[in-house]
Amino acid sequence: MNKEVFNKQAANVLVWLLLLAMPYWLPAIGGYIELGTRVVVLGLAAMALNFLLGYTGVLSFGHAAYFGLGAYGAGMTVRYLVPSTGLGLLVGTVVGAVAGAIIGPMIIRLRGVYFAMVTIAFAQVFYFIAFRWSTVTGGDDGLTGWTRQPLHLGFTTIDILHNPTAFYYLVFVVFAVAIAIMAWLLRSPFGRTLLAIRENERRARFLGIPVDQHIWISWTISCAFASLAGALYAYVNNFVDPRALYWTQSGDFVIMAVLGGMRSFWGPLIGAAIFVTLQDYVSSQTENWMSFVGLFFVLVVLFFPRGILGMIRRKVAS
Amino acid sequence: MTQVVLFNVFNGLIVGAFYALMALGLSLIMNLSGVINFAHGGFLAIGGYLAFALLPYVGFWGALILAPMLTAVLGLFVERVLIRRLYGRDPLYSLLLTFGLAFMFEDGTRFIWGAQGLPFQVPGWLLSPLSTDYFFLTGYRLFMVLIVGIAVAGLFFILNKTRLGIRIRAGTLDLETVSVLGVNVRILRNMNFGLGIYLAGLAGVLAVGQLGLQPTIGSSLIMPSFVAIIVGGLGSLPGTLLGGLLIGVASGVTTVFFPSATEAVMYVMMAAVLLVRPRGLLGEEGRF
Numbered sequence: 001m002n003k004e005v006f007n008k009q010a011a012n013v014l015v016w017l018l019l020l021a022m023p024y025w026l027p028a029i030g031g032y033i034e035l036g037t038r039v040v041v042l043g044l045a046a047m048a049l050n051f052l053l054g055y056t057g058v059l060s061f062g063h064a065a066y067f068g069l070g071a072y073g074a075g076m077t078v079r080y081l082v083p084s085t086g087l088g089l090l091v092g093t094v095v096g097a098v099a100g101a102i103i104g105p106m107i108i109r110l111r112g113v114y115f116a117m118v119t120i121a122f123a124q125v126f127y128f129i130a131f132r133w134s135t136v137t138g139g140d141d142g143l144t145g146w147t148r149q150p151l152h153l154g155f156t157t158i159d160i161l162h163n164p165t166a167f168y169y170l171v172f173v174v175f176a177v178a179i180a181i182m183a184w185l186l187r188s189p190f191g192r193t194l195l196a197i198r199e200n201e202r203r204a205r206f207l208g209i210p211v212d213q214h215i216w217i218s219w220t221i222s223c224a225f226a227s228l229a230g231a232l233y234a235y236v237n238n239f240v241d242p243r244a245l246y247w248t249q250s251g252d253f254v255i256m257a258v259l260g261g262m263r264s265f266w267g268p269l270i271g272a273a274i275f276v277t278l279q280d281y282v283s284s285q286t287e288n289w290m291s292f293v294g295l296f297f298v299l300v301v302l303f304f305p306r307g308i309l310g311m312i313r314r315k316v317a318s
Numbered sequence: 319m320t321q322v323v324l325f326n327v328f329n330g331l332i333v334g335a336f337y338a339l340m341a342l343g344l345s346l347i348m349n350l351s352g353v354i355n356f357a358h359g360g361f362l363a364i365g366g367y368l369a370f371a372l373l374p375y376v377g378f379w380g381a382l383i384l385a386p387m388l389t390a391v392l393g394l395f396v397e398r399v400l401i402r403r404l405y406g407r408d409p410l411y412s413l414l415l416t417f418g419l420a421f422m423f424e425d426g427t428r429f430i431w432g433a434q435g436l437p438f439q440v441p442g443w444l445l446s447p448l449s450t451d452y453f454f455l456t457g458y459r460l461f462m463v464l465i466v467g468i469a470v471a472g473l474f475f476i477l478n479k480t481r482l483g484i485r486i487r488a489g490t491l492d493l494e495t496v497s498v499l500g501v502n503v504r505i506l507r508n509m510n511f512g513l514g515i516y517l518a519g520l521a522g523v524l525a526v527g528q529l530g531l532q533p534t535i536g537s538s539l540i541m542p543s544f545v546a547i548i549v550g551g552l553g554s555l556p557g558t559l560l561g562g563l564l565i566g567v568a569s570g571v572t573t574v575f576f577p578s579a580t581e582a583v584m585y586v587m588m589a590a591v592l593l594v595r596p597r598g599l600l601g602e603e604g605r606f
Contacts, residue, residue, distance in 0.1 A: 059410055106592045113354050113409045114552055118592065121544045125585040132578045247541065251417045258414060290425035297418025298400065301411045 007316075015266055019172060023165045033164040034236070035280060039273045040168075040175050041232045046256035046268030048225030051182055053254070054262035055191065056218045057198030059112065062119030063226045063253050065126045066096040068245030070227025071234040072130060072137060079146040085160070086151075089174065089231045096227020097220055099126075104216045120247050127245040142241030143234075160235075171232055178225055183265065185221065194218055226253075251297075259300050261307025270308055326570040332459055332528070334566015335466040338559045339521040340539060341546035342473060343514035345558045348547070349490040350510045352409055353401060356416040358543065359536025360423025361515050365389040365522025367427050370438055370531055378441050382465075386519030393515025397508050405507070420537065428533040436531040462524050469520055470559060476513070477555070486510050490553070545584045549591050551601025560599060 018025075022036040049063045073092035078084070081091075107118050130137045137143055151158040151170060160167040185191050196204045197211055205211050234240045243249065252275065260271025278296065283289040304311065340362060347355050355361075369385035376384060396419065404412040444457040477483035485506055489496045497503045525535060532538075542565060550561025565584040572583040591598060 053410075059408075059413075061413065106589060109596060113348065113352060113413075114548075116409065116413060117354060117544050118548060118588075121541060121548060121585060121588055124541050125582055128581040128585075132581070248421075248537075251414070254410070255414055255417075258410070288425050288429055290421045291429070294418040294421030294425065297414050297421065301415040301418070302400075302403065305407070305411055 011266070015269070016176075019175075022172075023168050031277070033168055035277065037164070037168045037171050037236055038233075038280075039269075039276045040171050041229055041236055042253075042256065042276055043269035043272035044175050044178055044232070045226050045229035046253050046260070046272045047179065047182065047265075048222050048229060049253045050257045050262055050268045051186075051225065052218055052222040053257055054264075054267070055186055055198065056194045056215060057201075058215055058219070059116045060119045060219070060222070061116040061250050061254060062121075062123035062247070063222070064245050064247065064249035065123035066100055066223040066226040067230035067233065067249065067253070068130065068240075068242070069096040069099055069126060070230025071240045071244045072143065072230075073227065074231035075143045075146060075234040075240040076136070078149060079143060083146075083149045084152075085149045085170075085235070088149075088235070089228065092231030092234070093224055093228040096230065097224035100223025100227075101216075101220045104219050108212050108215045108219065120250060123245065123247055123250060127242055127247075130242040130245055138241075140242065142239050144239055147238045148235040161238075167235070171236075174228065174232060178228055182221075182225065186265075190214075190217075255297055255300060257307075259304060259307055261309030261311075261313075264307070264309040264313065267307050267309045274308075323571070323574055326574050327567055328459070328570075329573075330567040330570020331563060332462055332566070333569065334563040335463055336521050336525055336539065336562075337542045337546045337566055338562025339466055339469060339517050339524075341543040341550075341558045341562050342470070342555060343517035343521075344543055345547055345552075345555055346486070346514040346517075347511055349553055349555075350486055350493070351401075351405060351507050353404070353412040354409065354416070355514070356413065356540065357396075357419035357423060358416075358514075358518050359538075359540035360420045361389055361393060361518040361536070362522040362525065362539060363427050363533065363536035364392065364423060365519030366438070366526035366531055366535060367431055367522075368519070369523040369526065370431070370436060373439065378439070382523055385523050386516050389519025389522065390512045390516035393518075394508055394512040397511040401511065402504065402507070420540075424533050424537060431531065431533070433533060438526040438531055440527045458527060462528065465520070465524060469517065473513075473517070474555075482506075482509060486513075542584060545588050548588050548598060549584075551598025553602050554598070554600040557598055557600030 019040065022040075023033050026033060026036045045063065045067050049060065052058050052060050070092035073095035074088035077088040077091040081087075103122055107115060107122070110118055131139060134140070148161055148167070151160055151166075158166050158170075160170055186194075193204070193209055193214055196207075196209065197214060201211060230244065233244065256271035256275050257268040258271065259274060260269065261267030275296075279289065279293060282292045286292070306314065340358060344355055344358050347353055347358075365385050368388050369381040372381040372384055400415060400419070401412060404415060440458055444461055475483075477487055485496060485501050486509075489501070489503065489506055489510075493503060496506070521539075522535075525539065529535060543562070545565055546562035547558050548561070549565060550557030550559065565587060568583050568587055569580050573580050595601075
C-alpha cells in the first residue's frame with residue numbers, strides 16, 4: 001500500500017471514528033450534542049451540493065430549495081399524514097428529488113454564472129409558495145404543532161425526541177448510508193464520467209458521452225440527498241420555516257463546501273463543522289452576527305479559496 | 319374594475335421600472351466582468367439610506383443627485399479593493415464574495431439606522447394625486463417613471479455615444495482585443511462597475527420614496543432583478559429593460575386576479591422563457 005492510499009484510508013477511518021464517538025467527545029470540549037447533530041445534517045447537505053459542485057463542476061446556488069422541500073415534506077407528512085419518522089424521511093427525499101428532476105431539464109443546458117442565477121431564482125418559487133400558502137405550511141410562522149416521532153424498529157421503540165444521543169445516532173446512520181451511496185456512485189463508471197465532464201466538457205461530449213443527461217442525473221441525485229438532509233433538519237428543529245428555503249441558505253451550503261474544500265470528499269463536512277460552530281458562537285455573542293457571517297464569506301474567498309483540505313493537500317504534496 | 323386593473327398595471331410598471339434599473343446595473347457588470355453582483359441590493363439600500371441621511375442638509379433634490387454618486391464612489395472602492403482580485407477566477411468566488419458583502423451591507427444599515435422602517439419625505443407637491451378619477455396617479459409615481467426614463471436614456475446615450483460606453487460595449491464582446499488596442503481594462507472595469515452601482519443607488523433613492531426605508535429592501539429587490547435579466551436575455555441591455563417592465567406588469571396584473579401568486583408569477587414567466595427560448599427574449603444566441 002503506497003503512502004497516499006494509506007493516508008486516505010487513515011483519514012476515512014478517523015472521520016468515521018470521530019463521527020461515531022461524537023456524543024462522547026463533543027460535550028467534553030464544550031459543545032453539545034444538538035450542535036453535533038446540526039453539523040452532520042448540514043454537512044450532508046453540503047456534501048450533496050458538492051456532488052454537483054465539486055465532482056460535476058456545475059455551480060448550483062439554489063440547493064436550499066430542495067433542502068427546504070425535504071424539510072417541509074418530512075414535517076408535513078408527520079403533521080398531517082402519518083406520525084412516522086421513516087416515512088417522513090422518505091417523503092421528504094422523494095419530494096425534493098422529484099422537484100429537482102422536473103426543474104432539471106430547464107436548466108441543464110446553461111453553464112457557469114447563468115446556471116447559478118437560474119437555480120437561485122427557481123429556489124425562490126418554493127420560498128414564496130411556503131411563505132404564501134400559510135393555511136398548510138404555516139407561512140412565515142413556520143410549520144409547527146408536531147414533533148419527531150419515536151422510532152419503531154419492530155422489536156423495540158426508541159424515543160428520539162427526548163434523548164439527543166439516540167437522535168444523533170439516527171441521524172448518523174442515515175448520514176452514513178447516504179454518504180456510502182454517494183461514495184459508491186463517485187467510484188462507479190458514472191462518477192468517473194462526471195469527473196470527465198468537469199475536467200473537459202467539450203472533450204467528454206466528443207467522446208460520445210451524453211453530457212446533458214449525465215448532468216441531469218447528477219443534479220437529481222444531488223437534490224435528492226439535499227432533501228434528505230432537509231428532512232433530517234426538520235426533525236432536528238421539530239419545526240420548519242420558510243427560511244430553510246431562502247436564498248441565503250443556499251449560499252451557506254456553498255460556503256461550507258468551499259471552506260472545507262470542494263475537491264475533497266470530506267471537505268464540505270469540515271466546512272459545515274466550522275461554519276455551524278462559528279455561527280452558533282457568534283449569534284450567541286452579538287446581534288450583528290450577519291455582518292460576521294458576511295465578513296467570513298469575504299475572508300474565505302480571499303484567503304482560503306481552495307478550502308482547508310485543499311491547502312493541507314498542497315502542503316503535503318510540496 | 320377598469321380602474322383597479324389600470325391601477326395595478328401602472329403600479330406594476332413602476333415596480334418594473336425599479337427592477338429594470340437595478341437589473342441594468344447588474345447586467346452591465348455581469349456582461350463586462352462576468353461577476354454576478356449579489357451585493358447590488360445592498361448598494362441599493364445604501365443609496366436609499368444615504369439619501370435619508372443627506373435629506374436634512376441638501377434637501378430632496380440634492381439627495382437625489384448626491385446619494386447615487388456617493389453610492390457609486392463606494393462601488394468604485396469595493397471593486398478596486400475586493401472584486402478586482404477575482405476577475406478571471408471561477409465565477410463561484412465573486413458570487414460568494416458579493417454574497418458576503420450583501421450580508422454586511424444589510425446588517426450595516428440595520429446597525430446604523432435601526433431595524434425599524436423609517437419614513438422618507440418627498441416634496442409635498444409630488445405626493446398629491448393629479449386626478450380624482452385616477453387617484454393612484456400621484457406626482458411622485460409619474461416622477462419616478464420620468465427619472466427612470468431619463469436614467470435609462472442617459473445609460474444608452476453613454477453606451478452608444480461616449481468613448482467610455484463604446485469601450486464598455488467592445489469589452490463585453492472581446493475584452494482581450496480591447497486590452498491589446500491600448501485601453502486600460504482595469505480602469506474600464508472599474509468605471510463600468512461604478513456606473514452599474516450608480517444605477518443601483520438611484521433606484522435606491524426612488525425606491526425608498528415609494529416603499530420607505532427598510533434594511534431588507536435590497537434583498538427583497540435583488541431576486542426580481544435576476545429574473546428580469548433571465549427573462550430579457552443575458553447579454554442584452556434592452557432585453558433586461560424589457561424583462562424588468564414585463565415582470566413588473568405581470569405581477570401587477572396578477573395582484574388583481576390572484577393576489578397570493580404576486581411574487582411567484584415572475585418565476586413562472588422565467589420557467590416559461592427557459593423552456594421555450596433558453597437564451598431569453600432578446601438574448602444573443604450561443605453566448606451562454
